[in-house]
Amino acid sequence: MAYPRVSTFKTATQFRNRLAELGVDLPCDDAILTAPESPLSRPARHGERTIENRWAIQPMEGWDGTSEGLPSDYTLRRWRRFGESGAKLIWGGEAVAVRHDGRANPNQLLINEENLPGFERLLGELKAAHREKTGSCNGLYIGLQLTHSGRYCRPNRKVLPEPRILYRHPILDRRVGIEDDSTLLTDDDIDRLIEDFIQAAKKVAKVGFDFVDLKHCHGYLGHEFLSAHTRPGRYGGSLENRTRFLRNLVAGIRSEVPGLEIGVRVSLFDFVPFRPDPSTTTASQMGEGIPEPSEGPYRFGFGVRADNPTHPDFTESLEFLAVLRELGIRLVNVTCGSPYYNPHIQRPALFPPSDGYQPPEDPLVGVGRLLDAARRAKQAFPEALVVGTGFTYLQEFLPLVGQAVVREGWMDFVGIGRMALVYPDIAYDSLVKGELDRKRLCRTFSDCTTAPRKGLISGCFPLDPFYKNSEVGAQLRELKGEN
Numbered sequence: 001m002a003y004p005r006v007s008t009f010k011t012a013t014q015f016r017n018r019l020a021e022l023g024v025d026l027p028c029d030d031a032i033l034t035a036p037e038s039p040l041s042r043p044a045r046h047g048e049r050t051i052e053n054r055w056a057i058q059p060m061e062g063w064d065g066t067s068e069g070l071p072s073d074y075t076l077r078r079w080r081r082f083g084e085s086g087a088k089l090i091w092g093g094e095a096v097a098v099r100h101d102g103r104a105n106p107n108q109l110l111i112n113e114e115n116l117p118g119f120e121r122l123l124g125e126l127k128a129a130h131r132e133k134t135g136s137c138n139g140l141y142i143g144l145q146l147t148h149s150g151r152y153c154r155p156n157r158k159v160l161p162e163p164r165i166l167y168r169h170p171i172l173d174r175r176v177g178i179e180d181d182s183t184l185l186t187d188d189d190i191d192r193l194i195e196d197f198i199q200a201a202k203k204v205a206k207v208g209f210d211f212v213d214l215k216h217c218h219g220y221l222g223h224e225f226l227s228a229h230t231r232p233g234r235y236g237g238s239l240e241n242r243t244r245f246l247r248n249l250v251a252g253i254r255s256e257v258p259g260l261e262i263g264v265r266v267s268l269f270d271f272v273p274f275r276p277d278p279s280t281t282t283a284s285q286m287g288e289g290i291p292e293p294s295e296g297p298y299r300f301g302f303g304v305r306a307d308n309p310t311h312p313d314f315t316e317s318l319e320f321l322a323v324l325r326e327l328g329i330r331l332v333n334v335t336c337g338s339p340y341y342n343p344h345i346q347r348p349a350l351f352p353p354s355d356g357y358q359p360p361e362d363p364l365v366g367v368g369r370l371l372d373a374a375r376r377a378k379q380a381f382p383e384a385l386v387v388g389t390g391f392t393y394l395q396e397f398l399p400l401v402g403q404a405v406v407r408e409g410w411m412d413f414v415g416i417g418r419m420a421l422v423y424p425d426i427a428y429d430s431l432v433k434g435e436l437d438r439k440r441l442c443r444t445f446s447d448c449t450t451a452p453r454k455g456l457i458s459g460c461f462p463l464d465p466f467y468k469n470s471e472v473g474a475q476l477r478e479l480k481g482e483n
């Protein structure tokens, strides 16, 4: 199924008509508003602090740290560009492992005592770039995302999964070669891991970040806790048990690092894993995504209907938000699913990554679903500052939808992921110039995901000359059979 490209809609009216045709409820303005008229230029209060505008940079890792877990020149360039974006909320920078065996790849950043100068440099360069571009760092609010990659750990070799899991999953175990219980974390292992997170959070504060994001999304360990319905013991079963990891983390951080703010990026809903339909897969193209068959009620997701696991169920998601409120957490970043097993809901794209499938729906439907989830979160928890995810696929219409959803109170921040790799200063251009550089808009070719799936660093290979014209760019084209 071919879907019309966003670039073919020449006006906001045409775009709104397409959304209406798809049944996607999203507001979209006619023209980009600059500061101070733009809703995206309004400051947001967060306790004693002010975040000066409503643009957020989502965490975007590059698979480009050193084997010790230090930032490389590539990492530094990405963070500088985050600083130049003009966005005043930097949500997490990128996923950083709290210990070596929890790294998603041998080049993921790792926080430990020896690496602190590397993190100081990242933060320093981001701030310097921001100051240079915008004149000051006033109202700039920066966090670091901490994680353990759980089922998706590959700490030692890019091709060697070394999963650590919370429960046996009938579909996902197969995908990472789990055949027995040997990779299950015990409750004692989890208690030790909580201590590692707390020690890492101390370091986050020492470096000078404003907040720590306790990652609960995208299929990694924090997220897996939320779906550990079948796990016995203290960390599985009831929602109380499934949020014990988070609650113990928060209690530990509050007691040991009292000044550090806490945020949570959460996959607020999920779908059963998808795979390419073998009946439409050809030698040159993978098939359209279809859900994996699952027997009986699906008990392996969070925020998904057990009887129909391609539909969100927000009942527990809203209960989770109530837990955040109880814990005094007011920074919430709403995302969904996982790039490993249902990329079409998590990062809507016209062109799939190499380990994906052709989109089973117009990606605008996916954007609508994601932004609706943020809206529900904000409705349920109005005192929270809610960051929405899934804006990149809107392309030309990103600022038009962004300013409308923030004006209408759906969410507080427009968070950009893939767009931040190729055109981070879309934030600055919208607020200051009121126009976009269309040549730099992400067209969702998914090479930023395909490259790491093929063992390379990430980056925008189709559009950013820095990557396109590099040796890695040539290698990627070779591996994709394009040379």
Ligand SMILES: Cc1cc2nc3c(=O)[nH]c(=O)nc-3n(C[C@H](O)[C@H](O)[C@H](O)COP(=O)(O)O)c2cc1C
Pocket: 058, 059, 060, 061, 062, 093, 094, 095, 145, 215, 217, 218, 265, 335, 346, 347, 348, 389, 390, 391, 392, 393, 415, 416, 417, 418, 419, 448, 449, 458, 459
């Ligand atoms: C190359 C790449 C790296 C990413 N790294 C992270 C990460 O480190 N942490 C995280 O929470 N999400 C990560 N994401 C997900 C994005 O933050 C974001 O949720 C996703 O791209 C959808 O937003 P978008 O439509 O604006 O791109 C990554 C996505 C991509 C494509």
